[in-house]
Amino acid sequence: MKKQILWMVAIFFFLNVSGQNKLNWINELPYITDIPDPFLMNNGSRVSNLSDWMKRRDELKEKFQFYEYGHFAPTSPVSVVSVSPDTIIEYGKDRMIRRVVQLKTGTEGRISFTLNLFIPGKGQGSFPVIIDGDLCFESLQKRLTAEGLLSLVKRGYIIAEFDRTKFAPDENTRVKEGNQLNQNFDFGAILNWAWGFHRTVDYLLTLNIIDKTKIGVTGWSRGGKTALLAGAFDDRIALVAPNCSGTCGSGPLRFVDTGGETIDDIATVFPYWFCSNFQNFLGINRDKLPMDQHSLIALVAPRAYLSTNGLKDTWANPRGTAQAHLAAREVFVALGVQDKMGIFYANTGHDHNIDKWIALLDFADKVFYGKTPSYDYDSIPFVGLNKAYSWSAPKKLF
Numbered sequence: 001m002k003k004q005i006l007w008m009v010a011i012f013f014f015l016n017v018s019g020q021n022k023l024n025w026i027n028e029l030p031y032i033t034d035i036p037d038p039f040l041m042n043n044g045s046r047v048s049n050l051s052d053w054m055k056r057r058d059e060l061k062e063k064f065q066f067y068e069y070g071h072f073a074p075t076s077p078v079s080v081v082s083v084s085p086d087t088i089i090e091y092g093k094d095r096m097i098r099r100v101v102q103l104k105t106g107t108e109g110r111i112s113f114t115l116n117l118f119i120p121g122k123g124q125g126s127f128p129v130i131i132d133g134d135l136c137f138e139s140l141q142k143r144l145t146a147e148g149l150l151s152l153v154k155r156g157y158i159i160a161e162f163d164r165t166k167f168a169p170d171e172n173t174r175v176k177e178g179n180q181l182n183q184n185f186d187f188g189a190i191l192n193w194a195w196g197f198h199r200t201v202d203y204l205l206t207l208n209i210i211d212k213t214k215i216g217v218t219g220w221s222r223g224g225k226t227a228l229l230a231g232a233f234d235d236r237i238a239l240v241a242p243n244c245s246g247t248c249g250s251g252p253l254r255f256v257d258t259g260g261e262t263i264d265d266i267a268t269v270f271p272y273w274f275c276s277n278f279q280n281f282l283g284i285n286r287d288k289l290p291m292d293q294h295s296l297i298a299l300v301a302p303r304a305y306l307s308t309n310g311l312k313d314t315w316a317n318p319r320g321t322a323q324a325h326l327a328a329r330e331v332f333v334a335l336g337v338q339d340k341m342g343i344f345y346a347n348t349g350h351d352h353n354i355d356k357w358i359a360l361l362d363f364a365d366k367v368f369y370g371k372t373p374s375y376d377y378d379s380i381p382f383v384g385l386n387k388a389y390s391w392s393a394p395k396k397l398f
């Protein structure tokens with residue numbers, strides 16, 4: 001009996017020590033004041049070929065889950081509860097179909113959600129799709145007007161919207177979320193919302209009207225943070241397009257411009273968006289985070305990424321967003337896919353208006369169909385922007 005206890009203690013210590021080697025606790029982490037090197041591997045060597053980068057991607061994924069968002073719950077089957085009869089929406093010669101699908105997923109099918117599909121023309125064909133999870137804010141038909149929405153859909157895109165808050169409420173109720181998804185993990189709402197995008201993709205992949213190689217995700221503000229996380233972790237998503245996503249989205253944690261949201265602001269007002277570990281990185285501890293948002297963006301490569309922003313959206317840190325973008329771009333360049341990356345600034349504030357949607361579809365036309373856009377998606381509208389990192393990318397990895 002004594003022997004058994006000794007063995008158990010030994011195993012417990014071994015597991016603990018090996019766990020700590022994998023990811024460091026706060027007191028072991030160095031301060032990094034500029035944007036951390038995405039190519040520096042956990043073992044201290046630098047990425048020098050594609051297979052290193054694939055390993056590094058896994059390391060970065062683990063860091064984002066461990067330090068910031070929490071761990072994704074396992075996948076769960078999605079089943080169709082009902083499909084409503086189609087509604088036809090027409091303006092002049094243009095028309096689209098609105099189809100409402102009720103779905104359920106999660107433990108014992110306890111998560112019910114509605115997916116509104118806006119399908120071009122008579123619905124025949126296989127179309128690219130852009131998923132928006134912000135039905136909780138207001139429907140796209142209201143936000144963009146039915147005519148505005150049709151002007152997008154008629155370009156040959158299905159637009160699919162759902163309410164991400166069906167996967168976790170946007171309120172401080174971690175326990176309730178735990179019951180819905182997975183009680184063993186420490187996670188925040190943004191992670192569960194992203195999981196909702198993944199389940200939506202599961203369903204869309206079962207439809208013949210979807211071009212399975214052209215699935216895009218978008219979202220506004222906290223919805224944009226979610227779209228980025230969802231896209232970074234799911235290779236089935238071909239285009240990741242967060243809009244005005246700011247801090248913990250496309251905006252960095254370091255390099256927050258005057259008036260922008262800091263990690264202290266966001267983690268204090270919205271602690272439940274993140275895993276509890278994130279609370280350790282307030283104040284000067286921010287610089288102990290071994291990663292920053294540019295690496296989340298980099299996880300999207302070699303797939304396509306566009307961030308749309310408002311120049312006057314000070315709280316969302318438009319200038320810092322450009323700095324994170326340029327750092328992430330090093331990875332896209334190293335992988336030879338810089339054409340798949342873009343940034344767009346409208347002369348507006350915090351919104352997800354039709355201009356940003358048009359910018360998204362123009363970019364989608366470029367990366368999906370090779371069309372030449374009228375906008376330069378590499379243009380950064382800040383004069384004298386300082387480079388936020390001192391490392392440089394390894395020679396090309398492709």
Ligand code: GCU
Nearest residue numbers: 220221222223245246261266
């Ligand atoms: C708050 C929050 C932001 C977030 C925004 C939103 O302003 O501080 O981080 O992006 O809400 O989701 O509208």
